[in-house]
Amino acid sequence: MAARGSGRRNFRLHSTECARVIISRQSWTYTGLPESVSTIPQSDERAGDGEQGGNPIVELRGVSKRYGEQFALEDFSLQVRRGEFITLLGPSGSGKTTILRLVAGFEQPLAGQIFLSGRDASDVPPYVRDVNTVFQHYALFPHLDVFHNVAFGLEQMKQPRDEIRRRVKAILEMVELPGKEDRYPNQLSGGEKQRVALARALVLEPAVLLLDEPLGALDEKLRKQMHFELKRLHERLKITFIFVTHDQEEALVMSDRVAVLNRGRLEQLGTGEEIYERPRTRFVAEFMGVENFFEATLAEHTASETRFEARSGLRLWAGNSNGLAAGAAATLAVRPEAIRVSLSAPVPAPPNALAGEVVEAIYEGGSRRWVVELATGERLIVRDATSANGGTPAITRGTRVHLSWNSCQTLVFPP
Ligand code: ADP
Numbered sequence: 206m207a208a209r210g211s212g213r214r215n216f217r218l219h220s221t222e223c224a225r226v227i228i229s230r231q232s233w234t235y236t237g238l239p240e241s242v243s244t245i246p247q248s249d250e251r252a253g254d255g256e257q258g259g260n261p262i263v264e265l266r267g268v269s270k271r272y273g274e275q276f277a278l279e280d281f282s283l284q285v286r287r288g289e290f291i292t293l294l295g296p297s298g299s300g301k302t303t304i305l306r307l308v309a310g311f312e313q314p315l316a317g318q319i320f321l322s323g324r325d326a327s328d329v330p331p332y333v334r335d336v337n338t339v340f341q342h343y344a345l346f347p348h349l350d351v352f353h354n355v356a357f358g359l360e361q362m363k364q365p366r367d368e369i370r371r372r373v374k375a376i377l378e379m380v381e382l383p384g385k386e387d388r389y390p391n392q393l394s395g396g397e398k399q400r401v402a403l404a405r406a407l408v409l410e411p412a413v414l415l416l417d418e419p420l421g422a423l424d425e426k427l428r429k430q431m432h433f434e435l436k437r438l439h440e441r442l443k444i445t446f447i448f449v450t451h452d453q454e455e456a457l458v459m460s461d462r463v464a465v466l467n468r469g470r471l472e473q474l475g476t477g478e479e480i481y482e483r484p485r486t487r488f489v490a491e492f493m494g495v496e497n498f499f500e501a502t503l504a505e506h507t508a509s510e511t512r513f514e515a516r517s518g519l520r521l522w523a524g525n526s527n528g529l530a531a532g533a534a535a536t537l538a539v540r541p542e543a544i545r546v547s548l549s550a551p552v553p554a555p556p557n558a559l560a561g562e563v564v565e566a567i568y569e570g571g572s573r574r575w576v577v578e579l580a581t582g583e584r585l586i587v588r589d590a591t592s593a594n595g596g597t598p599a600i601t602r603g604t605r606v607h608l609s610w611n612s613c614q615t616l617v618f619p620p
């Protein structure tokens with residue numbers, strides 16, 4: 206299942222106010238790896254930025270891939286910057302694994318090209334690519350202990366024994382598994398197996414690490430801990446991470462940039478804030494937890510706001526028109542957590558002010574969620590942090606409530 210239901214989490218990045226807090230992202234400087242085992246010559250422009258000069262470390266250019274009649278990827282282009290943590294986010298079947306398999310060289314594109322450090326990789330076999338993959342299901346060797354699982358790649362490369370011992374020890378410390386060298390995979394917990402899988406890929410010091418839903422099998426608490434640890438490893442090792450997930454929260458908390466995929470196409474590429482706060486399409490908005498949509502037409506522009514008329518007759522105000530002209534059709538949206546709920550009408554009346562009756566009230570732990578039916582018959586979903594609402598009278602089924610939000614919280618999409 207796709208992680209549509211961000212609703213199951215109390216996940217808030219912004220308040221009901223419009224001030225946007227843009228967290229400046231650290232820009233990575235790639236300093237190269239200490240004893241790199243890279244087999245593809247590296248470009249000199251190690252501090253390069255994919256779009257601002259310098260070679261992207263990985264580039265897909267107009268790549269298509271088909272299985273039978275079905276397109277897994279269609280005219281897909283993406284530039285991955287050196288040293289960044291980029292996440293491919295999309296529902297199951299959107300083409301995420303296909304991208305990783307193409308980058309790793311396990312698959313060949315039907316059309317388009319893949320470049321690694323600026324070089325066309327079509328004739329470069331997987332084992333020569335300076336890329337390693339961590340799979341969701343670990344794929345550890347059951348008959349080898351932790352040490353030999355991690356050492357496997359180095360042994361294949363006929364590295365000196367002392368060197369292997371040193372590097373395996375160092376990487377096991379880094380993933381916080383010291384002292385477990387003699388254990389076999391069936392003597393490890395899920396989280397420990399995942400760390401071994403990570404260590405096995407990292408010990409080879411690839412330029413690019415591909416992570417295919419590596420945390421999918423872990424429980425929530427362990428997953429959150431691993432988010433933090435992966436981020437720390439990324440910062441420490443300065444390897445480029447291409448991380449795959451269908452979980453929006455996972456994408457937001459770890460990534461420098463997020464690429465949202467839909468049916469084998471790139472839907473939007475940007476920082477977590479950009480994707481979350483300014484989704485460019487309805488698909489991205491829904492995927493990022495926006496639940497209230499209205500079909501509307503643009504009625505008028507004022508100096509600072511735009512008024513829309515919903516099909517149901519509601520008048521709704523937005524902070525921008527998204528380039529649409531008067532009379533144009535649009536889809537409007539508002540996040541459940543952007544809507545304020547009150548028992549009396551707010552004074553002065555905000556631009557978007559509606560009244561209705563609560564038809565469902567759900568306690569979610571960290572938040573409350575209400576379904577409110579308007580006189581027009583439309584239903585809106587509203588979410589409020591429990592603590593923020595702790596002092597106000599309980600709003601339950603049957604309560605008449607007033608809903609309001611600022612114009613800048615209205616998202617506008619082409620229909
Ligand atoms: P994701 O990783 O986002 O879930 P995939 O890249 O695995 O998506 O798959 C994209 C599409 O390609 C899906 O429709 C999937 O069924 C199809 N597909 C993937 N691998 C194969 C395969 N080996 N044979 C046939 N179809 C495949």
Ligand code: MG
Nearest residue numbers: 301302303417
């Ligand atoms: Mg997949």
